Amino acid sequence: MTNRKRIKELILPYIVSIIAIILTLIPIYWLLITSLKKKKDSFTRPPKFIFEPTFENFIKVWNNDFYAQTIFNSLLITLIGIIISIFIALLCAYGLKRYKIKFKSAFMKWLLVAYMLPEFLFVLPMYSIYQSLGIYDTHFGLALMYQVHVLPFSIWMLRSFFDEIPSEIDDAALIDGCRPLTTLFKIYVPIVIPGIVATSVLNAIWMWNELAIAIGLTFSEAHPVTLGISQFRGYASIDWGGMTASSVIALVPLILFSLFAQKHIVKGLTLGSVKA
Amino acid sequence: MSRHIGYLFIAPAFIILFFTSIYPVAFSFYFSFFDWNWGNQENFIGLDNYLFLLTDPEFWTVIYNTFVFASVSCFLEVTIGIILAIFVDRIVFCSTIIRTILILPLMVSGIIVSMISKIMFNNLFGVIPYGLKQIDIRSSFFGSTEAAMPTLIGVDVWWQTSFVFIIILAALQGIPNDTVEAAKIDGASEWDITRFIRLPLIKPIIFLVIIFRSIDTLKIFDLVWGITGGGPGISTEVVQTYSYRMAFGFLEMSKSMTVMVIFSMVVFTLILIYSKFEGKSDE
Numbered sequence: 001m002t003n004r005k006r007i008k009e010l011i012l013p014y015i016v017s018i019i020a021i022i023l024t025l026i027p028i029y030w031l032l033i034t035s036l037k038k039k040k041d042s043f044t045r046p047p048k049f050i051f052e053p054t055f056e057n058f059i060k061v062w063n064n065d066f067y068a069q070t071i072f073n074s075l076l077i078t079l080i081g082i083i084i085s086i087f088i089a090l091l092c093a094y095g096l097k098r099y100k101i102k103f104k105s106a107f108m109k110w111l112l113v114a115y116m117l118p119e120f121l122f123v124l125p126m127y128s129i130y131q132s133l134g135i136y137d138t139h140f141g142l143a144l145m146y147q148v149h150v151l152p153f154s155i156w157m158l159r160s161f162f163d164e165i166p167s168e169i170d171d172a173a174l175i176d177g178c179r180p181l182t183t184l185f186k187i188y189v190p191i192v193i194p195g196i197v198a199t200s201v202l203n204a205i206w207m208w209n210e211l212a213i214a215i216g217l218t219f220s221e222a223h224p225v226t227l228g229i230s231q232f233r234g235y236a237s238i239d240w241g242g243m244t245a246s247s248v249i250a251l252v253p254l255i256l257f258s259l260f261a262q263k264h265i266v267k268g269l270t271l272g273s274v275k276a
Numbered sequence: 277m278s279r280h281i282g283y284l285f286i287a288p289a290f291i292i293l294f295f296t297s298i299y300p301v302a303f304s305f306y307f308s309f310f311d312w313n314w315g316n317q318e319n320f321i322g323l324d325n326y327l328f329l330l331t332d333p334e335f336w337t338v339i340y341n342t343f344v345f346a347s348v349s350c351f352l353e354v355t356i357g358i359i360l361a362i363f364v365d366r367i368v369f370c371s372t373i374i375r376t377i378l379i380l381p382l383m384v385s386g387i388i389v390s391m392i393s394k395i396m397f398n399n400l401f402g403v404i405p406y407g408l409k410q411i412d413i414r415s416s417f418f419g420s421t422e423a424a425m426p427t428l429i430g431v432d433v434w435w436q437t438s439f440v441f442i443i444i445l446a447a448l449q450g451i452p453n454d455t456v457e458a459a460k461i462d463g464a465s466e467w468d469i470t471r472f473i474r475l476p477l478i479k480p481i482i483f484l485v486i487i488f489r490s491i492d493t494l495k496i497f498d499l500v501w502g503i504t505g506g507g508p509g510i511s512t513e514v515v516q517t518y519s520y521r522m523a524f525g526f527l528e529m530s531k532s533m534t535v536m537v538i539f540s541m542v543v544f545t546l547i548l549i550y551s552k553f554e555g556k557s558d559e
Contacts, residue, residue, distance in 0.1 A: 099282025209385030
C-alpha cells in the first residue's frame, strides 16, 4: 500500500464525520439563533446571520401562562409515569427472573406487541373510555396510557440488568430468611440503581417528547409541552420567536439530562438486544 | 402458596397492560363493525366499514403515501446510518464527542423537528429556499404536492438516521478484535475486512434495525401533523394522521377504528417476523 493511499484512508473518516456533524448541527443551530432574533430580524431576505441577539422571545414565551402550564404538566406527567413504570416493572422483572412462570414467552411477546402497535389503535377507544371513567384530560390519565409504551420498555431494561446479578445472591438471601419483597428492595434494587436511573431517563425522554397519545387524551388542562410548543404554530399568523424559544426551553434540559444515560442509550433503543 | 407467588409479582404489570392494550384493542375491533360517530346510538353494520374503506380511493392513497414514506425513509436511513457507522468506527481520536453530537437529533421531539422544518423550508423567508435561489434552483418543498413528500422524507432522514448509526456503531465496536486482527495479518485491506467480515457478522443487528425503523416509519404521526397536516391536498396524509382527522375532524369514530384495525395487522405481521428472529437469537 502506498503512503498516499494510507493517508487517504486515515483522513476520509474524519471528512465524512465532519460533514455529518455539520449537517446534524445546522438545524439545531438555526433553531437557536432564530429564538434569539427580534421579529424584524427573522423575516428578512436574505436571512440574517449577524444580528443583535435578544431574549425577548424567551421572556414572552415564559410569561405565556398556557406554555408555562404545559411545562409544569409535562414534569408532573413524566414523574407520575416514571413512578408507576419503575415500581411495577421492578416487581415484574423480579418475578420473571426468580420464579417459574407459565406462558412466560407469550407474556414477553405481548409486551413487544403492546410496545409497538400504532398509538391511535389505543387512543381512539381510550378517548371514550377515559371520558366515562372521568380521567380524560388529567395528568394521571395520560401517565397511565403512557404505560403501554414505557412499562414494557422498563420491564425489558430492568430484566436485562437483573440478569447480570448472579442467582446465588437469591439463595443466600433465602437462607438468611429474607422474604421475596425484602430481597427485591434490599438486595436487588441497590445493585441496579444505575440501571433504574438509565431506564427512568430514557422513559422521561420518551414521555417528554410524546405527541400522538397526548393529542387524543388531553383537551387543555393536562396538555403536555409538545402541545404547548405547537400552539405557537398558528395557521394564520406565524410566530417564529414563540415557536423557537418554546422549543429551545423544552430541548435544552433534555439534552443535558440525556448525557446521563449516554452509556445505556443503545441498550435502550434495541430493547436490550445490543449491548454497548 | 410459594408456587404461585411469582404471579403476584407479575399481576400489577398484567393488569395495567391489560387495561392499556388488550381492552382498547378489543374495543376498537368491536366498534369497527358498527356505525358509531360519537352519538348515543350505534348500529351493527357488519363488514360495511371494511368494504367502504377497501373500495375508497382516498384510503388507498393514504396507504400508498404511508408505504412510500416508510420504505424510502427506512432505506435511506439504514444505508446512510451504516455508511456513517463504518467511517466513525475507524476513528480513534475524538470518537466520543463525535458520537455524542451525532445522536443529538434523537433527543429532539418530532414537534420541535416540525418547527425547525417549517422555519427553514419557509417559501418566503426560509434559509434553504433562499440558498437554492442563489444558485438558480426554484423550490417549493412543502408548498407543492410533488415536493412535499420527498421533503418530509428528507426531514425524517435527518431526524432518525442517528438511530441506525448509533446501533450499528455499537455492533461494529462489539466485534471481537482477534477476528479482525487475523484478517489483517493475512493482508486484507480495511474495505475487504468491512465488506467480508464486519458486515456479515452484524447481519442480525442490521435486520433488527430495519424492522425497528420500518415499524416506526409506518407509525409516523408527529412530523406530518406538525409540518403539513397531511397537505397539500392529501399528498402527505399517512395512516395515523388520516385516522386522527377521521375521528376528531369528521367524527367518523367507527371508520377511524377500522382504519387502525386494518393497519395494525400490517404492523403486527412485522412484529411477528421480528419476534421470530428474536426467539432464534436467544438460543
